[in-house]
Amino acid sequence: MKVFYYGWDGFDNFGDDYIRKQLFYRYGFQHDENSKTLLIGGGTILPMDDNQLLYKNKRIGERDFDEIIVLGAGVCEPSSNENHEREIKFTEEFLKDSKFIGVRDTGSSKILKNSTVVGDPFYTVDIKHDENVKQSLSRHMPYIILQIGNQVGTSLGGVEGEFDTCKEVLKFAKEYLIGELNYNICILPFHRHDYSFCQYAMGYLGNKAFTIREYLDHKSIFNIFKYAEKAITFRQHGLITGIVTNTPTLATAYHPKVINVAKDFDLENICIRTDELNAKNLFETFDKLESLWDKEKIAKKKKEMSDKMDNFVSEIKRDRK
Structure with missing residues (x-):
């Protein structure tokens, strides 16, 4: 068409x-x-x-x-x-x-x-196993994804308060995820404007942080999410990727659309508004993330939305023949 x-x-x-x-x-x-x-x-x-x-x-x-x-x-x-x-x-x-x-x-x-x-076209994704990505990730497992987006500080300047939001999450990652839980942290940019802040994050978190630049394409990002224990994301499509791969994901709600996506899957409680993002809320939400993330329910809802999108587009194309 x-x-x-x-x-x-x-x-x-x-x-x-x-x-x-x-x-x-x-x-x-x-x-x-x-x-x-x-x-x-x-x-x-x-x-x-x-x-x-x-x-x-x-x-x-x-x-x-x-x-x-x-x-x-x-x-x-x-x-x-x-x-x-x-x-x-x-x-x-x-x-x-x-x-x-x-x-x-x-x-x-x-x-x-x-x-x-x-539904969003993302929900129609068929994730294919990529052995090369899995092999590259194997030495870093278990790991948590920290997906940083430019809405909350991709440069060290930008909107007042945004960089502080990122620093709060980085501090949580360093002191709790690395310091107490001994996780590795996968820094995952979603946009070319994310790279400058990702470099800062890598330096701040030290040798427990990593990224895989050679595999940052569409297919590979889904696999990187798929093999992660959990994720923290600063983008709407970071949350959607977590839903598609059924990876428990904590979302920073920088915009109403993030919460609206979460509502589609009864996941409002995994979102933290940026103006409410602090160490206490991060710890409490992350600590109960798995119990809030009903994998069976999410998989069923994702399939429903994928089918709805496929059927809808089929109707559009059929009407125009």
Whole structure:
């Protein structure tokens, strides 16, 4: 099926890049500059910045579409950020007269309230065993994943308070996960902007911390999660990867969409809001993580969401034959 695809892919962002991969390879969508069907993939909102609206030299803001399919995007999430609010208004204006076929809405948008809700393309992943990754990881087992994201301090500057949030988790990892439980820590970036802070984290945690740069591709990241004892993640798609691999994952809720994903699986109690993140909450949540993480229930729900996505896309393509 030919569509005009728009998404935040191509920036070495594991989450959004993998959404495109699933939509194009699992479902056979094809990008076509002239298509009257807009497929919105990874990304939370439509940005107003003209430079960011460019997709292969075309501004989608000047295009007319007969219909819009939203898969793998939580459009118009709430935020206290002034620029974000302005972008929400822009998105509402752009989409107000559009016919929505379906949406993966992360739980808040007024303009999407009447749309069909389908699962994130991530839930359709079939994880294949990778012996090379397992062999590379074997000398580090058992290990805990610390997946750091740029929302909470990928540079040593950035938004005030974000770096302090990361430092709180690093201190917890060094003193408790390494110092008392003797775990190794796998530092796992999800975005190229994560690397600078990951280097800082490696230095801070010492020789019990490691990463596997040669295997940081899509297939391998799922295997790295799969073989981990547990994970702590700073990204929405870190939590979703934990769900897909059924790896008990503590999520720092930097944004409402993280909590909304957790709610889909009755996992609200594994989330800690960034403004409530401290040593006490980290210890208490991590200590009861396995009891909060019902693997059988999560596997069943993930299968339901995967089937729902497959069926939904099949209906879309069947209607257009």
